[in-house]
Amino acid sequence: xxxxxxxxxxxxxxxxxxxxxxxxxxxxxxxxxxxxxxxxxxxxxxxxxxxxxxxxxxxxxxxxxxxxxxxxxxxxxxxxxxxxxxxxxxxxxxxxxxxxxxxxxxxxxxxxxxxxxxxxxxxxxxxxxxxxxxxxxxxxxxxxxxxxxxxxxxxxxxxxxxxxxxxxxxxxxxxxxxxxxxxxxxxxxxxxxxxxxxxxxxxxxxxxxxxxxxxxxxxxxxxxxxxxxxxxxxxxxxxxxxxxxxxxxxxxxxxxxxxxxxxxxxxxxxxxxxxxxxxxxxxxxxxxxxxxxxxxxxxxxxxxxxxxxxxxxxxxxxxxxxxxxxxxxxxxxx
Numbered sequence: 001x002x003x004x005x006x007x008x009x010x011x012x013x014x015x016x017x018x019x020x021x022x023x024x025x026x027x028x029x030x031x032x033x034x035x036x037x038x039x040x041x042x043x044x045x046x047x048x049x050x051x052x053x054x055x056x057x058x059x060x061x062x063x064x065x066x067x068x069x070x071x072x073x074x075x076x077x078x079x080x081x082x083x084x085x086x087x088x089x090x091x092x093x094x095x096x097x098x099x100x101x102x103x104x105x106x107x108x109x110x111x112x113x114x115x116x117x118x119x120x121x122x123x124x125x126x127x128x129x130x131x132x133x134x135x136x137x138x139x140x141x142x143x144x145x146x147x148x149x150x151x152x153x154x155x156x157x158x159x160x161x162x163x164x165x166x167x168x169x170x171x172x173x174x175x176x177x178x179x180x181x182x183x184x185x186x187x188x189x190x191x192x193x194x195x196x197x198x199x200x201x202x203x204x205x206x207x208x209x210x211x212x213x214x215x216x217x218x219x220x221x222x223x224x225x226x227x228x229x230x231x232x233x234x235x236x237x238x239x240x241x242x243x244x245x246x247x248x249x250x251x252x253x254x255x256x257x258x259x260x261x262x263x264x265x266x267x268x269x270x271x272x273x274x275x276x277x278x279x280x281x282x283x284x285x286x287x288x289x290x291x292x293x294x295x296x297x298x299x300x301x302x303x304x305x306x307x308x309x310x311x312x313x314x315x316x317x318x319x320x321x322x323x324x325x326x327x328x329x330x331x332x333x334x
Contacts, residue, residue, distance in 0.1 A: 035323070035326075052121075053118050056115060060282060063110050064106065064110035071298070105300060113304065116287060117304055117308065120282040123283045128261070131197075132259035136256055143210040143211065146160075147213065147221070163204065166204070171204055172266070179196055180193065183196050190281050197277075202263075205262055205266075213248050220247055254324045257319045261313040268285030271283050
């Protein structure tokens, strides 16, 4: 009995040893149903806005004045029950001004809503990802320097407190008013406002990441492997890159997912206030701004971009929630 037990045990033990850390992270992440659904929804939206314009090739800026204020296909359900079938089979239904050429309708000057949603999604996603990268870079750099070097901990944390005390939206509005014309003249209307919004959101969003990273670095400094590396004369730069930074990647990844949602909401708010991209350069926030004055007659002009912003932000928050649980070693494996 003893020999059989001894020969049967090594296989599971060996399999457990061969299972890496990221396999454990993925196993824990899969148990979070909201994170899985959010990942699927987010990847679907990203793939749609990236490859959708190659399938739906309508120019988002083309103005077809003969097709102004066309309703979406779902407006067929507003007809009497007996006329719904004829609405879907007819190429042009005058009863509700629906046409299959524009399945999601058009705006007041005849621009296709579906094409503008796809093109605007690219801009909103690009703003979210780029601003998130800037915020993570600044927050990680300041957090590591503040946590590892005690001499500059105080000044860097007071700088962080200063930025936390500043109101985000008014500060962005001031930056837009001060630098919009200069950047637009240097990089063009679209390129200048893109650089301004991305840099403004990134510069004003790094503080939570810096605080989280600093706290983890302060704890890592007292760990045995860091003390052992310091005892053999490892330089601070190599210590940070080789030992400290890899061990603080988990909070950085969680901050990255939440930073995307924050950047998309902030850009949408600026565009909604009319201080974002130009009117002929659609983003989801700009589409919301354009559709407000027609909300009573054509509520779908507000519903489509608002629903996309809400779904993206909700899915990203679920992904961040799942990553937080999966990357926490105290929860992993329970």
